Amino acid sequence: xxxGPPPDQLRPCFxxxxxxxxxxxxxxxxxxLSSIVSSPSSxxxxxxxxLAVNNLVGRLASVYNCGEEISPRSHHMGAPLNSPPKLNLSxxxxxxxxxxxxxxxxxxxxxxxxxxxxxxxADPGFAKxxxxxxxxxxxxxxxxxxxxxxxxxSSSQSLKATGPQMGLPESGKAIQTQEGKQLEANDAEFGNAxxxxxxxxxxxxxxxxxxxxxxxxxxxxxxxxxxxKGKDTALPNSAIDPPKAAEEEDPNAKKSxxxxxxxxxKESINPKVxxxxxxxxxxxxxxxxQKQGKENNVKPLEPPKDYIHVRARRGQATDSxxxxxxxxxxxxxxxxxxxxxxxxxxxxxxGKAVMLDEIINYVQSLQRQVEFLSMKLATVNPRLDFxxxxxxxxxxxxxxxxxxxxxxxxxxxxxxxxxxxxQLQQGAPLHCVVTSALETQCTVNPxxxxxxxxxxxxxxxxxxxxxxxxxxxxxWEDDLQSVVPMDLGQNQEIAxxxxxxxxxxxTAHMKIEL
Amino acid sequence: MNRKNSNxxxxxxxxxxxxxxxxxxxxxxxxxxxxxxxxxxxTIKRAAYASMALAxxxxxxxxxxxxxxxLWWGSSRLHGFPTRRRPRAFFHRRVRVADPxxxxxxxxxxxxxxxxxxxxxxLSRLLEETAHYIQxxxxxxxxxxxxxxxxxx
Numbered sequence: 001x002x003x004g005p006p007p008d009q010l011r012p013c014f015x016x017x018x019x020x021x022x023x024x025x026x027x028x029x030x031x032x033l034s035s036i037v038s039s040p041s042s043x044x045x046x047x048x049x050x051l052a053v054n055n056l057v058g059r060l061a062s063v064y065n066c067g068e069e070i071s072p073r074s075h076h077m078g079a080p081l082n083s084p085p086k087l088n089l090s091x092x093x094x095x096x097x098x099x100x101x102x103x104x105x106x107x108x109x110x111x112x113x114x115x116x117x118x119x120x121x122a123d124p125g126f127a128k129x130x131x132x133x134x135x136x137x138x139x140x141x142x143x144x145x146x147x148x149x150x151x152x153x154s155s156s157q158s159l160k161a162t163g164p165q166m167g168l169p170e171s172g173k174a175i176q177t178q179e180g181k182q183l184e185a186n187d188a189e190f191g192n193a194x195x196x197x198x199x200x201x202x203x204x205x206x207x208x209x210x211x212x213x214x215x216x217x218x219x220x221x222x223x224x225x226x227x228x229k230g231k232d233t234a235l236p237n238s239a240i241d242p243p244k245a246a247e248e249e250d251p252n253a254k255k256s257x258x259x260x261x262x263x264x265x266k267e268s269i270n271p272k273v274x275x276x277x278x279x280x281x282x283x284x285x286x287x288x289x290q291k292q293g294k295e296n297n298v299k300p301l302e303p304p305k306d307y308i309h310v311r312a313r314r315g316q317a318t319d320s321x322x323x324x325x326x327x328x329x330x331x332x333x334x335x336x337x338x339x340x341x342x343x344x345x346x347x348x349x350x351g352k353a354v355m356l357d358e359i360i361n362y363v364q365s366l367q368r369q370v371e372f373l374s375m376k377l378a379t380v381n382p383r384l385d386f387x388x389x390x391x392x393x394x395x396x397x398x399x400x401x402x403x404x405x406x407x408x409x410x411x412x413x414x415x416x417x418x419x420x421x422x423q424l425q426q427g428a429p430l431h432c433v434v435t436s437a438l439e440t441q442c443t444v445n446p447x448x449x450x451x452x453x454x455x456x457x458x459x460x461x462x463x464x465x466x467x468x469x470x471x472x473x474x475x476w477e478d479d480l481q482s483v484v485p486m487d488l489g490q491n492q493e494i495a496x497x498x499x500x501x502x503x504x505x506x507t508a509h510m511k512i513e514l
Numbered sequence: 515m516n517r518k519n520s521n522x523x524x525x526x527x528x529x530x531x532x533x534x535x536x537x538x539x540x541x542x543x544x545x546x547x548x549x550x551x552x553x554x555x556x557t558i559k560r561a562a563y564a565s566m567a568l569a570x571x572x573x574x575x576x577x578x579x580x581x582x583x584x585l586w587w588g589s590s591r592l593h594g595f596p597t598r599r600r601p602r603a604f605f606h607r608r609v610r611v612a613d614p615x616x617x618x619x620x621x622x623x624x625x626x627x628x629x630x631x632x633x634x635x636x637l638s639r640l641l642e643e644t645a646h647y648i649q650x651x652x653x654x655x656x657x658x659x660x661x662x663x664x665x666x667x
Contacts, residue, residue: 328638335641342648356621359644363628366651370562371555373658377539378555380665 526653527569534565535657560584566654576647579631 336355340346343362349355538561542554564584570577625644626632632643 331638332641335638335645339641339645339648342645342652353621356625359648360621360624360628363625363644363648363651366648366655367628369655370651370658371559373655373662374559374562375555376662377558377658377665378551380662 526650528653528657531565531569531650531653532657534568535562535654536661538562538565539661560587562654562658566650569653570646570650574643574646575631575635576629576643577631577650583630 332352336352339359340349340355343358346355346358349358539558542557542561563580567577567580567584572578622637622640626635626640629640629644629647632640635643
């Protein structure tokens with residue numbers, strides 16, 4: 001293996017940066033990243049980097065108890081690099097992308113320019129392992145973290161045993177399907193995977209959610225930091241190659257809800273990251289997957305598929321109960337928005353309580369209006385002239401009603417009524433209403449099928465409607481039949497408007513409508 | 515799919531509404547000229563609700579409840595039948611609430627009382643029914659206003 005300048009030279013450069021800073025996992029990674037990032041852009045930092053990497057890896061392993069053996073090496077990089085093949089740590093995408101010689105750097109050092117790591121290891125095995133692992137990109141980091149089962153600082157739940165274990169085998173499985181180039185695909189993939197999680201189905205352990213969520217933020221933050229330093233990042237582009245395997249793996253293997261890009265701070269970091277990524281991506285010309293990842297990252301929600309996909313927000317609990325609660329709350333807020341459009345003057349109202357007050361007031365006012373108008377109609381009713389029903393048409397009704405009104409259809413045959421029914425669709429019911437109203441004795445609750453049948457016996461033109469009336473029962477619950485049928489001959493006020501013989505008609509009409 | 519359904523049933527079919535209501539008015543006009551003013555207005559009100567519910571169709575909980583209520587009104591009132599227990603079993607799911615009488619009625623409860631047939635619904639369903647109900651109520655009010663306007667002119 002080529003070793004450049006003695007490791008000791010560069011070691012301090014790495015070590016002095018945030019190395020000991022934070023003990024939490026994310027901070028750990030961040031420190032590692034920053035240390036690597038800030039390494040002087042020397043041409044051959046390889047040995048030092050390797051050392052740093054090894055150290056980082058060691059710390060990583062120890063901290064997260066990945067269960068993989070990462071023996072920290074302090075000397076030749078080749079050895080340590082080759083050591084943890086099982087670790088499946090995502091490696092720098094561009095490493096594998098650009099130089100197959102770069103072996104399995106078992107540790108993500110994303111922002112490091114390729115040049116730095118190209119010479120890391122000439123070990124062919126390294127290359128292979130590197131190829132396997134997801135490229136470490138700002139976005140990738142999440143995937144990496146996911147692979148490791150590294151919890152986010154905010155969601156310590158992922159520290160549960162299931163998390164890491166699940167993350168690792170799956171990632172290992174999928175990643176091993178492909179070698180080489182697609183590290184960046186993986187990289188972008190993880191960016192995508194979160195969004196695409198909705199495509200993949202349902203929900204598995206919440207641990208995975210936290211895993212993914214955990215991974216998500218860190219890379220973004222870290223990527224933003226290094227980017228902010230104006231690093232020359234050939235990296236993002238390198239990451240473009242990422243293994244599609246990871247992509248395929250995700251929908252299949254990771255069936256979980258993923259953390260959304262949720263916090264505002266995340267969002268702010270995102271554009272930065274995306275810009276950088278896309279900029280460099282376009283520069284490299286490999287921006288395809290990356291851009292896709294970018295879009296997915298920017299897009300907060302995916303269109304709902306068959307079932308409701310929910311993402312836990314950052315900093316919120318991710319167990320199924322709270323997720324279901326979130327679904328419920330989102331449904332309710334959706335409906336409230338609809339109601340806001342319906343109720344006039346509620347555009348500026350925010351908050352459920354005030355909104356509900358407004359709705360209640362509106363419904364009450366509408367009901368009072370109906371009552372008032374009915375009283376008014378009661379006074380003017382005798383003056384209703386049904387020969388001029390056209391006048392009664394509201395302005396917003398179909399104009400086709402007009403011409404039809406002039407002709408009065410005899411309703412003595414059921415055929416007329418049936419033809420009337422068909423005309424209903426054309427919006428010309430009124431003349432029939434008039435004539436039928438005038439010619440029938442409507443005294444009975446029309447909704448009672450038995451009633452209709454008795455009616456038909458009394459009134460010949462209803463005969464044809466016997467069938468239709470029985471159909472009415474199918475529409476309405478049987479409970480309606482329990483209403484006591486009124487006598488036909490009584491001149492009584494009708495509880496329901498004169499729909500006795502018209503029962504079949506609305507039925508048929510409703511059938512058509514429904 | 516849910517969205518499609520909601521959009522379809524969203525807009526009340528105004529011709530249908532007018533049809534039912536005017537028919538009812540015609541019949542009432544014919545039949546009840548002798549009745550007292552109050553009776554007539556009550557009947558017209560019931561006719562309005564019934565036409566609204568008929569236009570809405572049986573798929574909505576509130577329309578079913580309204581029709582049931584209207585029929586009950588009519589039957590008990592007109593015939594002097596002993597006030598029967600409103601037939602609810604088909605329409606209402608009984609939801610056990612802890613100490614319903616002790617709870618202070620929240621706004622949702624008030625809304626549940628207002629919207630017919632929404633007694634046993636959870637909040638999201640209640641809001642949906644309310645939205646639908648408001649649409650039809652508004653259409654009905656517009657229709658009645660038009661009728662009154664044209665008749666009184």
